[in-house]
Amino acid sequence: MPETKPVLMQGNEACAEGAISAGVRFYAGYPITPSTEVAERMAARLPDIGGVFIQMEDEIASMAAIIGASIGGMRAITATSGPGFSLKQENIGYAIMAEIPCVIVDVQRMGPSTGVPTAPSQGDVMQARWGTHGDHPIIVFSPASVYETYYLTIAAVNLSQKLRQPVILLLDEVIGHMREKVTIPRDSRLMVEKSSDKVPADYKPYDEKGLTPLVPFGFGHYYHVTGLFHDQYGFPTGDPPQVERSLDRVHEKLEKYRDEVVLTNYIGHKEPRVVIVTYGCTVRSARAVVKKAYWNNREPVGLLSLQTLWPFPDKEVREIAKKADVIIVPEMNMGQIVSEVERHVKGEAEVVPLNRYDGEMISPDQISDIMGRWLS
Amino acid sequence: MPHIWCPGCGNGIVTAALVRAIERADYDQRDVVIVSGIGCSSRAAGYLNFNTLHTTHGRALAFATGLKMARPELKLFVIMGDGDCSAIGGNHFIHSARRNIDLNAIVVNNHIYGMTGGQHSPLTPTGKKATTAPRGTLEREFNLLDLARGAGATFGARGNAAQPRQLEQLITRAANHKGFSLVEALSPCPIAYGRRNKLGGPVDMLKELKESSISIERATSKEETELEGKTITGVIYQDEVPEYAAEYYRSIGKEIPVKSGG
Amino acid sequence: MAQVNKGDYTADLFIKEEWCKGCGICVAFCPREALFLDEKSKAQKTVEKCTKCGICETFCPDFAISLIKRRLSGNAGDETGLDARK
Helix, strand or coil: CCCCCCEEEEHHHHHHHHHHHCCEEEEEECCCCCCHHHHHHHHHHHHHHCCEEEECCCHHHHHHHHHHHHHCCCEEEEEECHHHHHHHHHHHHHHHHCCCCCEEEEEECECCCCCECCCCCCCCHHHHHHCCCCCCCCEEECCCCHHHHHHHHHHHHHHHHHHCCCEEEEEEHHHHHCEEEECCCCCHHHHCCCCCCCCCCCCCCCCCCCCCCCCCCCCCCCCEEECCCECCCCCECCCHHHHHHHHHHHHHHHHHCHHHHCCEEEEECCCCCEEEEECCCHHHHHHHHHHHHHHHCCCCEEEEEECEEECCCHHHHHHHHHHCCEEEEEECCCCCHHHHHHHHHCCCCEEEEEECCCCCCCCHHHHHHHHHHHHC | CCCCCCCCCCHHHHHHHHHHHHHHHCCCHHHEEEEECCCCHHHHHHHCCCEEEECCCCCHHHHHHHHHHHCCCCEEEEEEEHHHHHCCCHHHHHHHHHHCCCCEEEEEECCEECCCCCEECCCCCCCCCECCECCCCCCCCCCHHHHHHHHCCCEEEEEECCCHHHHHHHHHHHHHCCCCEEEEEECCCHHHHHHHCCCCCHHHHHHHHHHCEEEHHHHCCCCCHHHCCCEEEEEEEECCCCCHHHHHHHHCCCCCCCCCCC | CCCEEECCEEEEEEECCCCCCCCCHHHHHCCCCCEEECCCCCEEECHHHCCCCCHHHHHCCCCCEEEEEEECCCCCCCCECCCCCC
């Protein structure tokens, strides 16, 4: 399907197409609004390209299946929404500990619980960070358009392979269901970053010296994969120094490749007095406000959109806090990323939360009202 | 080594039978994958020199389904405990059976959760005691083979640690069967289940296991009354039904390699 | 070490004491009572009584007993039997 001329595409479909462009050939999932279109697209597309689509008995099984497939050597993805995302947490933690690449899409809907299944929300941000137990590293991207969904899915798949680290894509019902023009490159192979496949004879799947590619099962390299803390060959160990070293090592993976992991985008005045910091579909409202205020009226305002939510873009937020007097943080929840912003701004600027949690999007007017007060 | 299992525990006997079965089936070592859940028997994966995958509690079959669909040429043996497979893992158990996906489920049934010290499980015989059933369990236990067959499994066998040679042959027959194969291996847990129910030591439990079992071949010629309290061993059922992974690959017109790559 | 010739094989019973947990199963199920537990409750064999049938190997829960068969014709290194000791 990839072609060069622009295509009108739905967010969920762009997510599926992005995954396919990045070499994903395995999807396991379970129906749940508002993410089902990802599964439906995969069910239609994967069989034509030698891929595997399987609908499992629940979200726990879906998460387990993509880990199994990834260990078999297939790039794998699954998509769900809040309730399913809650069910997948234990196995997400397993994939982190066993360092198995995979991508989990959470198309957020109004929660908690069954909530408002067809309404957007950004209420799973902290769950995406701390949903599974223990001090685990996690990478969470949050696209703000259909176009960004396509490219961030590709980035998520490639990064997950490179760092052998599960990556979570946090969409919401708006991004998932809206349709937008997207230009997909003809040659999608260029999207697939090949992981190096020269394998040393004494293959250590968990080599302490750094990142080693995961040699799939069935190629004669015998190693163990477990959720228990393990040695360099994957066999269980409870030896305290090795436990601590292992946990440090999985965290260092993200710090070492920070520039590929932490993605943000700034538009607006070079020396802003008021900056909006937001993510996901709320970026769309914020962008409308900044376009009018800055591009039309040259007001000292800017928009820092966070494509990466976790690890939190601390440097980028601190830098902008040094310039601006006020940082507005609009979110479709009762305040989640705002506490992280406050933690890193440390008083350099006034942090003003803007929260909406009635199932409707935050409107540009809501943002410009607050901004107006601080600008005058 | 030495492994973590208690003296006289049947896990070692069942694991040895599994290894001999794999040896007898003459697979290429690189094609064999041992998947296991969480619990005493599931620690077996960590002692075996194949590609081994020790998953989360109850989910071994779901992990194995993903791996099998990605690499249908691999031979997967999924070791689970009775609770691991039929309590928390129940949903994945019945759906793996329903799909008739080519997995060999080896369920080591010692009637309790051993790793956590002896709680009752869905396969604890009614009235038997456990740390969480001090007065004996009230509910009836599953008949695992009937449960699997009802869900769609196409191979069901039952063996025990007191007859390791037979168990080995049952596992080999399961491995040669294309489809979801279940081998229930009854196994003694002297430390928790045996002591709490006053069944004597490992030797007594194995002897009792042997005496109370009768092979299906011999059972057919016996009267109903003579089979009272007896456990039937051997291949209980075997049907030929299209296997899920093979059907999937046929439906997308993609060959399944005879041997794994590399 | 008296070895029993079984066709073109000789066979030895090898007991790895470090792995034996003294459960006594081999002793009880040996058809010739050729095994016993020593004072450290480790399995020991009485070679004369042992017919190398290998039942103990299949019953040992600790992988501590192996029946090592050697082909008589030449290469003594052709060990068969459960090689789980690695």
